[in-house]
Amino acid sequence: MPGPSTTSPPNPSNPPTRTPSRGGRWIQEWEPEDEAFWRETGEPVARRNLFFSVLSEHIGFSIWTVWSVLVLFMGPEYGLTPADKFFLVSMATLVGAVVRVPYTFAVAVFGGRNWTVVSAAALLIPTVVAFAVMEPGTSYTTFLVCAMLAGIGGGNFASSMTNINAFFPLRKKGWALGLNAGGGNIGVPVMQLVGLAVIGAGGGPRVLLGIYLPFIVLAAVLAALRMDNLTALRNDTGAAGDAVRDPHTWVMSFLYIGTFGSFIGYSFAFGLVLQTEFGRTPLQAAYVTFIGPLLGSLVRPLGGALADRYGGARITLWNYVGMAAATGVVLTAGLQGSLPLFTGAFIALFVLSGLGNGSTYKMIPGIFQNKALALGLDGEAAAAYGRRLSGASMGLIGAVGALGGLGINLAFRQSFQTAGSGTRAFAAFLVFYGLCSAVTWAVYLRRPAARTVDRAAAGPKAQLSHAEV
Structure with missing residues (x-):
């Protein structure tokens, strides 16, 4: 007998049925804010x-x-x-950031389940191409193209977050989005751990690439068999324009540069920095490079959960203060040539970037929900408004945030070219984290997030607590 995602639930007034004329697994009605619907039908499907x-x-x-x-x-x-190697990883970061925008809107056009199948299967392209050319004598241009092709893997995050955002009620979004993003982020240390095992066993890069081919196929097949599309997300392209025009989209994009941009930028650069600044061998670098991304991925759901409880803006502010302090220690350790202190502080940066990833993404649906309330909406109308704009804005925020990773790798490239160390890059990062702290306080803690709504139209509902975002 079919599961609750494709037949009528216990409450016949809210049947999450499929649309047969469109084919595939489609759910017509989805009301996660309805506690009865969520408890009886929505939660297991989500x-x-x-x-x-x-x-x-x-x-x-x-x-x-x-x-x-x-x-x-x-x-x-x-x-x-x-410098050549930093530029290679920079190009992968750049493409991963850019493709997040179309990947976000692909969910509305094709459906979350359908696009997950396509985007997972597309990962075969960069993997197979890199497998074919990965050997000495291949031109640098060819390696650049391969690195850029690998960037399409970064787009999966945007489509996944937009899709999952629509499945969960506001009170669960911090946890759900944190878990979704953290589970994705953990692909970084897993890749590095597999690479460590391959290097330690004397294997080559083709072994590493070959290991992932069957898992790519498995991910695409399971998405086709086990996921669903939400009709409510279909073809709402107007939400993109509304998100672009909303100033909070760009404020949160800036803040996300500091959290996710740091996480992905440092993930790409950590091993190269250890090799270049401290003379570590590939195996020595691989022994520690996975630790930071692993811890940063694992704590991302915690960042979301803390934001659910204490408010995303509060957690984000103090997180940036911590990132600035950790960067100061990294800078000092680099100047003193202390590898243990440098490594420990760098790993602390990863942990804090992971916490901040969770708290900033919790803020996004809260901000737009608050704006809906300030506009006089309530109930399902307010929830639908918040889901619509937060889902559309997430792709843009994710794309701009990922560009922070590009900036980090280009900053390292320039710093090593001109000064022979990463000192200047870390000094710039320290200033940037201080600026992020100031913006978080000024926009989301000094006054309510909903203040951008016209006060005359919003009335008393505009006076919302910062703890809600």
Whole structure:
């Protein structure tokens, strides 16, 4: 007998049925804010989609960051300088950021389940191409193209977050989005751990790439068999324009540069920095590079959960204060040449970036829900408004945030080229985190997030507590 996602639930007034004329697994009505619907029907369906979304996003992150490991294999016989390698990983970061925008809107056009199948299967392209050309003597241009192709794995995050955001009620979004993103982010340290095992066993880069081919196929097949599409997300392209025009989209994009941009930028660069600044061998670097991304991924759901309880803005503010302090320690350790202190503080940066990832993404649906209330909406109308704009804005915020990773790698490239160390880059990062702290306080703590709504139209409902975002 079919499960609750494709037949009428116990409450016949809210049947999450499929639309047969469109084919595939489609749910017509979805009301997660209705507690009875959520308890009886919605939660198991949402959790199932979350699980398989995490799997696909996890593989996507792994392929996106594969070049952070492949460059460790590229010894003198490849003829590449440290600057060349930083530029390679920068191009993967750039494409991963750019494709997040169309990937977000692909969910509305094709459906979350359908697009997850396509985006997971597309990961075969960069993996197979890199497998074919990964050897000394291949031109640098070819390696650049391969790194750029790997960037499509970064897009899976945006489509996954937009899709999962629609499945969960506001009170659960911090946890759900944190778990979804954290499960995806953990693809970074898993890739690095697999790379460590391959290097330690004396294997080459083709072994690493070959390991992932069957998992890519598995992720696509399971998404096809076990996920659903939400009709409510279909073809709402107007939400994109509304999100672009909303100033909070750009404020949150700026803040996300500091959290996720740091996480992905440092993930790509950590091993190269250890090799270049401290003379670590590829194996020595691989022994520690996975620790930071692993811890940063694991704590991301905690960041979301803390934001659910204490308010995303509060957690984000103090998180940036911590990131600035950790960067100061990294800067001092680099100047003193202390590898243990440098490594410990760098790993602390990863942990804080993970916490901040969770708290900033919790803020997004809260901000738009608050704006709906300030506009006089309530009940399902307010929830629908919040889901619509938060889902559309997440892709843009994710794309701009990922560009922070590009900035980090280009900053390292320039710093090593001109000064022979990463000192100047870390000094710039310290200033940036201080600026992020100031923006968080000024926009979301000094006054309510809903203040951008016209006060005359909003009335007393505009006076909302910052703890709600």
